[in-house]
Amino acid sequence: MQKRIHILAMGGTIAGSANDSSATTGYQAGAVGIVELMAAVPQVKEIAEVTGEQLAAIDSKDITAAEQLQLVSRVRELLLKGDVDGVVITHGTDTMEESAYLLDLVHFADKPVVITGAMRPATALSADGPLNILDAVRVAAADSARDRGVLVVLNNEIHSARLVTKMSTTAVETFQSPVGGAIGAINDGVVVFYHGAELHHLPNALSVSEKLTSQKELPYVPVLYGHSDDDGRLVKLVADEGAKGIVYAGMGNGSIPARVEAELGAAVEQGIVVIRASSSISGMVTKAEASYEEAGFIASGLLNPRKARLLLQVALVCGKSAADLRKFLA
Missing domain, CATH: 3.40.50.1170 (L-asparaginase, N-terminal domain)
Incomplete structure (x- = not known):
């Protein structure tokens, strides 16, 4: 058949x-x-x-x-x-x-x-x-x-x-x-x-998918692209515009310029979830500066910035905590 x-x-x-x-x-x-x-x-x-x-x-x-x-x-x-x-x-x-x-x-x-x-x-x-x-x-x-x-x-x-x-x-x-x-x-x-399956769906994916069917939009989570002489003003701008989360596509292993780091830290204190990703094509974003961990930034792991954004949006809709995100991305 x-x-x-x-x-x-x-x-x-x-x-x-x-x-x-x-x-x-x-x-x-x-x-x-x-x-x-x-x-x-x-x-x-x-x-x-x-x-x-x-x-x-x-x-x-x-x-x-x-x-x-x-x-x-x-x-x-x-x-x-x-x-x-x-x-x-x-x-x-x-x-x-x-x-x-x-x-x-x-x-x-x-x-x-x-x-x-x-x-x-x-x-x-x-x-x-x-x-x-x-x-x-x-x-x-x-x-x-x-x-x-x-x-x-x-x-x-x-x-x-x-x-x-x-x-x-x-x-x-x-x-x-x-x-x-x-x-x-x-x-x-x-x-x-070439090799066996490796699944990476969210826990309770059936109920999460049901939750998404009732949504008409997703939370505002912009991706900000890091560059030389980045002074962090865009972080403050999107925070003031109501961002619920921010994905920062930093350099290399998710490196963040000092002025941007300060603004992102202030955003976390306001309740905005921050994911630290990379603008590099390949590689995994892992733990780096101790200050990133102290500020509560979450490393994106193998996800590129655009996918990290979607994960964060879904997590926010479903009430997932920062700890849940860290565990999922580990």
């Missing part, structure tokens, strides 16, 4: 349309609907019983928290259904890693959830979208993909939502996992995983 895979379309480059088939920029993202996307890959019928729906038709750079929460809610509904064995999501690449990680945080089932996209629009010569969709369905239908959390599949590679990031502005091999590498691949149609 074939597996039953449901595809959710969110728009993005994979559904992009341009007037010239040689164009890979200047296209309209999300212009091609789910019916056309599925029709371009008739081979999926040989792999699974595939259904689809259009959840959004946006350029992912414009995605809002409300739209991400709608995606969380719909995926939750599908995972709870007995007649769905796996979910595939087509999504724009600019914020794919963020939506993937948000879904991974609240992934409560052993059913695969696979996110894919494309770097070339659907109308382009050598468009990469159709094969990515086919590979995503292959992974979602594979027994070996069960109980692995949310997976990101592009360019014949399988990555974990927690570690993957977009490395290149335009290359089709843009999605990489600098720490750990890809966890698997699709080799001539065969799904292969």
